[in-house]
Amino acid sequence: MRTADGAGYRSGFVCLVGRPNVGKSTLMNRLVGSTVSIATPKPQTTRTRIMGVLHGEDYQVVFIDTPGIHQAFSPLNKRMVGYALGALSDADLCCVLVEPRPSPGAPPGPEEQLLLDRVREAGRPALGLVNKVDAAGGEQVLATLSALHDTGLFAEVLPVSALTGHNLERLMQLILERLEPGPEYFPPGQISDQGRETMIGELIRQALMTRTRDEVPYGAAVRVESLEERTQGEPLLVVHASIFVERDSQKGIVIGKGGKMLKAIGSEARQRIENLLGVRIFLELNVRVLDRWSEDPRRLTELGYPED
Numbered sequence: 001m002r003t004a005d006g007a008g009y010r011s012g013f014v015c016l017v018g019r020p021n022v023g024k025s026t027l028m029n030r031l032v033g034s035t036v037s038i039a040t041p042k043p044q045t046t047r048t049r050i051m052g053v054l055h056g057e058d059y060q061v062v063f064i065d066t067p068g069i070h071q072a073f074s075p076l077n078k079r080m081v082g083y084a085l086g087a088l089s090d091a092d093l094c095c096v097l098v099e100p101r102p103s104p105g106a107p108p109g110p111e112e113q114l115l116l117d118r119v120r121e122a123g124r125p126a127l128g129l130v131n132k133v134d135a136a137g138g139e140q141v142l143a144t145l146s147a148l149h150d151t152g153l154f155a156e157v158l159p160v161s162a163l164t165g166h167n168l169e170r171l172m173q174l175i176l177e178r179l180e181p182g183p184e185y186f187p188p189g190q191i192s193d194q195g196r197e198t199m200i201g202e203l204i205r206q207a208l209m210t211r212t213r214d215e216v217p218y219g220a221a222v223r224v225e226s227l228e229e230r231t232q233g234e235p236l237l238v239v240h241a242s243i244f245v246e247r248d249s250q251k252g253i254v255i256g257k258g259g260k261m262l263k264a265i266g267s268e269a270r271q272r273i274e275n276l277l278g279v280r281i282f283l284e285l286n287v288r289v290l291d292r293w294s295e296d297p298r299r300l301t302e303l304g305y306p307e308d
């Protein structure tokens with residue numbers, strides 16, 4: 001219990017790391033109880049470090065969602081992996097997520113091996129989580145748990161499902177047991193380190209990533225250009241945002257025939273933003289070509305992906 005001078009209060013930074021698409025963002029949202037970090041069925045959805053804050057009576061857990069660790073070649077992907085490695089080396093505790101291996105006895109794939117090597121190098125206290133157990137056979141799950149255990153990297157290994165919530169109470173117990181005395185990093189009520197503009201931009205990117213395919217989701221970035229609150233009549237937030245793509249052909253796809261695709265993206269994003277902020281939204285989107293922005297260090301920084 002917290003006393004008047006703050007004694008007894010515990011806190012810590014807990015990073016979530018793993019290969020792309022293993023369910024890191026889904027898990028963080030579930031643990032925090034709100035959509036702090038966008039999740040989609042496509043890999044490489046998360047591009048930065050995103051904090052989600054869980055406030056307890058006498059503790060605070062600051063989760064850090066990270067981009068998937070993978071073999072990166074492009075400048076954008078290298079920065080993404082850099083953000084993940086930064087979190088992995090700084091966190092008080094690391095939750096390392098993997099999916100059940102395809103068959104009992106299967107060795108780790110090259111990406112999982114890369115991940116385990118990075119966890120070993122970072123040398124931080126870690127829990128090993130086998131996620132998506134709702135979608136796998138019991139034998140596969142047991143074999144993957146035992147393979148994680150045998151690495152010697154983890155204080156505990158645990159099967160979980162970020163989707164159904166299976167075993168998340170136990171996971172929270174393991175995390176809370178490891179919190180050390182520390183400050184209240186974020187004030188009550190603040191659930192993320194992201195500003196309103198960033199969160200809105202991310203919800204637009206989520207709608208775009210979900211609705212487009214091939215290279216389009218990976219060549220798109222979103223920037224909120226302005227927010228304007230109208231208070232006359234029913235409160236309304238007017239959002240102007242730009243979607244940046246790398247080529248003219250991608251611009252055509254994002255706009256779609258007769259503007260149909262852009263309208264669908266806008267409508268889905270608007271609903272999600274309204275749900276998050278609880279205010280009516282007017283959303284204006286424009287699509288701009290920024291030639292090969294994902295390969296240009298200066299443009300990456302301008303679009304919210306600075307060098308770590």
Ligand SMILES: Nc1nc2c(ncn2[C@@H]2O[C@H](COP(=O)(O)OP(=O)(O)OP(=O)(O)O)[C@@H](O)[C@H]2O)c(=O)[nH]1
Nearest residue numbers: 020021022023024025026039044045046068162163
């Ligand atoms: N069946 C099942 N699907 C899950 C579970 N957790 C996440 N998923 C799905 O896996 C996909 C990827 O989830 P994300 O949370 O975006 O994964 P991520 O690790 O954050 O991915 P990146 O940000 O791309 O690295 C989504 O379609 C999720 O719904 C789970 O426990 N069970």
Ligand SMILES: [Mg+2]
Nearest residue numbers: 024025045046
């Ligand atoms: Mg993610």
